[in-house]
Amino acid sequence: MEIAVVGSGPVGMTAALLLARQGHQLTLIDRDPGPVPGRRWNRVGVMQFHLPHGFRHQCRRLLLERLPDVHDAVVAAGATVALASGVPDSAAGLLVRRSVFERALWETASREPGITRLTGHVDAVEIESGRAAGVVVDSHLVSADLVVDASGRAGRVTRNFRPLGQRMDCGMAYAARQYRLHPGAEPGPRNGGPSFMAQHRGFLVMVFEHDAGTFTVLFVRPADDKTLALLRYPAAFEAACRAVPGLDEWTDPRRSEPIDVVRAGAGLTNEYHPQPVQLTGLVAIGDAACVTNPQGARGIPLGLQSAVELADLVRDVPIAELAPHLDAWSQKHLAPWFHDHLIGDASLLASWSGRPADPDGPIGIEMLLPAAHQHPEWMATLGPYLAMEASPTALAPLRETVRAQLRDGWQPPRPAGMTRDDLAALIMDRLAEPVPA
Numbered sequence: 001m002e003i004a005v006v007g008s009g010p011v012g013m014t015a016a017l018l019l020a021r022q023g024h025q026l027t028l029i030d031r032d033p034g035p036v037p038g039r040r041w042n043r044v045g046v047m048q049f050h051l052p053h054g055f056r057h058q059c060r061r062l063l064l065e066r067l068p069d070v071h072d073a074v075v076a077a078g079a080t081v082a083l084a085s086g087v088p089d090s091a092a093g094l095l096v097r098r099s100v101f102e103r104a105l106w107e108t109a110s111r112e113p114g115i116t117r118l119t120g121h122v123d124a125v126e127i128e129s130g131r132a133a134g135v136v137v138d139s140h141l142v143s144a145d146l147v148v149d150a151s152g153r154a155g156r157v158t159r160n161f162r163p164l165g166q167r168m169d170c171g172m173a174y175a176a177r178q179y180r181l182h183p184g185a186e187p188g189p190r191n192g193g194p195s196f197m198a199q200h201r202g203f204l205v206m207v208f209e210h211d212a213g214t215f216t217v218l219f220v221r222p223a224d225d226k227t228l229a230l231l232r233y234p235a236a237f238e239a240a241c242r243a244v245p246g247l248d249e250w251t252d253p254r255r256s257e258p259i260d261v262v263r264a265g266a267g268l269t270n271e272y273h274p275q276p277v278q279l280t281g282l283v284a285i286g287d288a289a290c291v292t293n294p295q296g297a298r299g300i301p302l303g304l305q306s307a308v309e310l311a312d313l314v315r316d317v318p319i320a321e322l323a324p325h326l327d328a329w330s331q332k333h334l335a336p337w338f339h340d341h342l343i344g345d346a347s348l349l350a351s352w353s354g355r356p357a358d359p360d361g362p363i364g365i366e367m368l369l370p371a372a373h374q375h376p377e378w379m380a381t382l383g384p385y386l387a388m389e390a391s392p393t394a395l396a397p398l399r400e401t402v403r404a405q406l407r408d409g410w411q412p413p414r415p416a417g418m419t420r421d422d423l424a425a426l427i428m429d430r431l432a433e434p435v436p437a
Contacts, residue, residue, distance in 0.1 A: 001319070004029060004135050004144035006122050006157060009046065010102055011286030011303035012150030013109045017067055018311035020114035027142055028109065029135065033119045035103045043099070045154070051176055051263060052208035052216040054194055054297025055079075055094040055101065058388060062304050073104040078211035091387070097178075097210040118142065122157050125282060132161075132281035146319060148310065149284040153269070153291045158276065158284055165273030166338070170293045170345045173223040173266035175231035179256040181213040188250030194297060196246050199366060202352045202420020203228060206295065207250050214259065217247055220295055222352055223266050227424040230431060232264035239430040244418055268293055270345065272338040275327035280320050285310050290334040292341045301388060302334055309333075333391075340392035351412070352420070359406035363399040370412045371402050 001024045005012045008030035016026045032044035043049040060081070063071035075081070079096035083089060094101070109115055120137040125147055127133065134143040135157070149158040159165075181187065187209065190196055195215065196207035204220040219240065221228040230236045238258075241251040250256065271291035276282050286303035306326075313325050347364025351357070357367060365386075372378040378398055384390035 001025070001145040001314075002143060003027070003146045003148060004142050005148045005150055006135060007150035007152055007155065007286075007288070008032070008034075008106070008109070008117070009150065009152060009286070010098075010105060010300060011307050012148070013102075013105045014067065014070075014304050015148060015150060015285060015307035015310055016115055017070070017109055017112055018307065019314060020112050022311065022315055024114065024314070026115045027118055027144065028115055029118045029120060029122055029137055029142070031119065031121055034106055034110070034117070041099055041103060043102075046152070047265065048294065049098060049102075050178065050260060051098075051174075051265070051294070052194065052206075052210070052218055053098040053101075053294075053300055054208070055096060056297065056301045056388060057091050057093045058301040059304055060092060060094050061090060062308060066308060067108075070105055070108050073108050074101055077101075077104040080209075080211055082209075095209045095211060097214060100211050122151070125158060125161065127161075127279070130280060132279060145281060146314070146322070147282045149282070149288045150286050150307075151288055153271065153287040155288050158282060158288070159273070161276040161279050161282060162284070163274040163277075165271060167269055167271045168342055168345075169223070170268040170270060170341075171223050171349050172220055172268055172293065172295070172345065173225075173229065173264070174218055174220050174268075174295075175229075175237060175262055175264045176216050176218045177234075177237055177258055177262045178210075178214060178216045178260040179251060180259045181215070181256045182254075183213075185213075185255045187215070188252075188255065189246050191246075196250065198244070198246055198417075199415045200244075200418055200420070200423075201354065201415050203423060204295070204348075205244055205247055207247070215250065215256070217241060217251060218295070221420075222349060223268075225420070227427060228420065229264070230427050232262055233431060234258075234262050235433075236427045236430050237262045239426055240423060243423070243426055270338055270341045272335055275323040275330065277323045277327050279323070281322075283310060283323050283326050285326075289330055290338055292337055293345055296341060296344075298337055298388065302337060305333065306330070336392045340395075357406055357411055359403045363402050367402055367412045368395065368398055371398075371405060371410075374405075375401070 004027045005016050008028050016028045020026050035041040077100050079094045081092045082095045083092035123136045132147040194208040198205050206218040208216045241247045285306040292298050343362045344364040347362040
């Protein structure tokens with residue numbers, strides 16, 4: 001078939017490579033002309049390009065099994081295989097900046113026979129007799145037997161042809177900055193997750209390790225907290241890093257130095273969009289189908305899995321059945337994570353408010369983990385869930401038990417250490433200081 005893929009991000013390129021290696025002819029369309037050797041790549045239209053991404057073990061395993069040359073290219077570009085002592089190799093993820101990962105993938109896809117790149121803006125999907133017949137790119141028709149929307153969360157080109165989806169604001173915002181360890185310096189403290197993570201009363205901090213000694217510090221806050229929004233200023237961000245335990249060690253000037261601006265963002269959403277099952281020859285994958293709060297580091301793993309499922313379906317089912325089959329797969333494998341984020345985000349925001357946990361309210365992981373101290377057998381469920389090896393649906397009976405505990409008077413312990421008010425006072429004091437001449 002002739003296939004047009006709208007969007008040349010990690011998900012779109014993965015799908016394009018898999019489909020090209022099945023013998024199809026691919027046109028890979030993106031507004032960005034691609035990286036230039038020896039130059040920084042700022043990536044047109046991708047706000048989160050320089051923000052931290054989690055390449056969980058599912059990503060590495062998928063590449064090893066389906067695209068081993070891409071895995072080797074990413075490692076050759078500097079990615080580190082993250083394997084803790086005593087953990088099997090199959091559980092190892094990749095520590096790498098998205099810019100490094102995507103550049104290696106872009107270069108591999110650009111060399112692939114059967115893939116043609118086209119730089120431009122997709123204006124519309126061309127429809128003929130109830131099927132997608134291609135896309136209009138800068139007023140020119142690109143004919144195709146199949147159109148794949150991999151345009152990401154901001155893409156809108158196929159939304160009019162799909163059933164009404166669901167979209168919910170996460171209620172959170174962030175500030176992040178990238179650093180590099182000095183030569184010979186050891187990383188700061190690790191406690192699982194991306195590398196380091198700490199809950200505080202009113203905010204959350206994370207450290208994501210990457211390649212070549214780089215790492216990103218991330219502050220997550222309520223979106224309506226205007227004082228913590230001032231973390232977007234470098235002076236406030238650095239002062240906060242000096243004051244928050246754990247971050248102070250990672251960002252100690254004797255250990256590391258910032259190598260990027262502070263990047264702030266808001267408008268985070270959880271979204272789920274069904275496939276256009278009434279239209280032949282049009283499907284959506286990646287963030288065009290399902291968006292989850294990025295702090296969960298689930299977007300890339302879920303997106304790459306959807307690319308693989310698409311390629312397998314193209315191989316195995318007629319094109320008229322493609323969207324219904326992909327829709328059924330998405331309902332089973334993507335929708336539960338969307339719904340889980342709705343619960344988890346609402347639960348986290350409620351805990352940041354300082355109000356007692358409500359037995360009739362959302363029950364997130366920040367309540368399930370402390371409750372598990374009384375139920376150690378729960379780790380057989382929570383461990384696979386946290387590793388994305390088990391569906392969030394497995395948490396339903398645990399949540400009901402926590403509701404019963406809350407009705408009996410139990411409350412999750414409040415995080416120790418710095419509070420939101422402490423951090424806000426620090427920020428205001430730091431920004432009130434005169435600027436040196």
